[in-house]
Amino acid sequence: MVAEIIDGKLFSRKLRDQVAEHVTVLKKEHKVTPGLAVVLVGEDPASQVYVRSKGKQTIEAGMNSYEHKLNEDTSEADLLELVNRLNGDDEVHGILVQLPLPKHINEDAVINSIDPAKDVDGFHISNVGLLATGQKSMVPCTPLGCLLMLKGFHGTLAGMDAVIIGRSNIVGKPMAQLLLNESCTVTVTHSRTKNLEEVVGRADIIIAAVGRAEMVKGDWIKSGATLIDVGINRVEGSDGSKRLVGDVQFSSCSQVAGAITPVPGGVGPMTIACLLVNTLVACCRKYKLIEPDIISN
Numbered sequence: 001m002v003a004e005i006i007d008g009k010l011f012s013r014k015l016r017d018q019v020a021e022h023v024t025v026l027k028k029e030h031k032v033t034p035g036l037a038v039v040l041v042g043e044d045p046a047s048q049v050y051v052r053s054k055g056k057q058t059i060e061a062g063m064n065s066y067e068h069k070l071n072e073d074t075s076e077a078d079l080l081e082l083v084n085r086l087n088g089d090d091e092v093h094g095i096l097v098q099l100p101l102p103k104h105i106n107e108d109a110v111i112n113s114i115d116p117a118k119d120v121d122g123f124h125i126s127n128v129g130l131l132a133t134g135q136k137s138m139v140p141c142t143p144l145g146c147l148l149m150l151k152g153f154h155g156t157l158a159g160m161d162a163v164i165i166g167r168s169n170i171v172g173k174p175m176a177q178l179l180l181n182e183s184c185t186v187t188v189t190h191s192r193t194k195n196l197e198e199v200v201g202r203a204d205i206i207i208a209a210v211g212r213a214e215m216v217k218g219d220w221i222k223s224g225a226t227l228i229d230v231g232i233n234r235v236e237g238s239d240g241s242k243r244l245v246g247d248v249q250f251s252s253c254s255q256v257a258g259a260i261t262p263v264p265g266g267v268g269p270m271t272i273a274c275l276l277v278n279t280l281v282a283c284c285r286k287y288k289l290i291e292p293d294i295i296s297n
């Protein structure tokens with residue numbers, strides 16, 4: 001294997017330690033404990049796992065965790081009322097509504113009902129606009145995690161050619177804004193992109209956020225490129241066993257790339273660590289306290 005592994009578990013452990021240290025200081029010197037409220041509607045098994053993991057890590061970082069589990073048939077009005085209550089709750093500094101929501105609920109309406117200062121997912125239109133104009137905002141957790149790993153590995157990213165595969169609101173688009181803010185030359189590709197392999201082949205940095213198992217192959221990429229694999233796909237092996245793979249074919253890409261994130265153990269752990277960072281940042285901003293020097297945006 002040629003590529004260096006960018007170890008998301010290691011990066012995220014360091015990040016969580018930094019958050020925990022900062023929380024200890026906040027509690028001791030300012031008598032403030034950051035609090036994160038997570039709202040889950042319905043029984044989606046993957047969402048239940050994420051919410052459990054978020055709650056556990058929030059507590060491990062010394063913060064308060066408030067979980068609100070609502071039935072699948074909860075009305076949009078009831079969900080909006082809960083969000084409104086959490087907006088006014090002084091103990092709650094961050095609010096995360098786990099997506100996807102059941103089909104009868106308008107996700108945009110719910111996201112945009114969250115107080116932007118408590119929007120730790122960074123999906124509120126105010127935060128999207130602030131990020132797009134290079135202003136202080138809440139930055140979506142998954143792209144932020146990717147960026148922190150890239151900067152941790154490379155230092156400066158200025159001038160690098162970055163190709164993002166996927167244009168979703170939660171990964172592809174904010175990732176593009178973050179990399180533009182780092183002075184990369186950014187190309188966003190998607191399901192209608194022509195000659196995808198050729199475009200990907202020019203990249204110094206490739207962010208794969210598609211949701212198609214092992215789509216990016218070793219012969220697509222330039223020698224020495226850095227690959228950040230956001231995809232999480234559950235596939236069945238020939239023996240019937242299930243395993244997780246990314247959007248990047250690790251076996252072939254790791255022979256050509258300069259650096260690569262594994263799945264699992266890459267972007268996933270960083271996403272939750274960044275949620276803790278955002279909750280801490282939201283709390284510091286509320287009381288006008290010094291923010292952790294973890295993110296520059």
Ligand code: NAD
Binds near residue numbers: 209
């Ligand atoms: P999405 O379905 O909202 O978007 C997928 C994007 O991929 C779309 O923009 C689409 O145009 C593009 N696409 C689809 N087929 C393509 C093709 N053949 N060629 C090029 N582009 C194509 O997905 P998402 O929410 O952005 O998530 C993407 C993946 O990342 C999923 O596997 C998801 O599970 C994973 N994910 C992981 C984390 C994490 O913490 N690791 C967080 C969010 C999402």
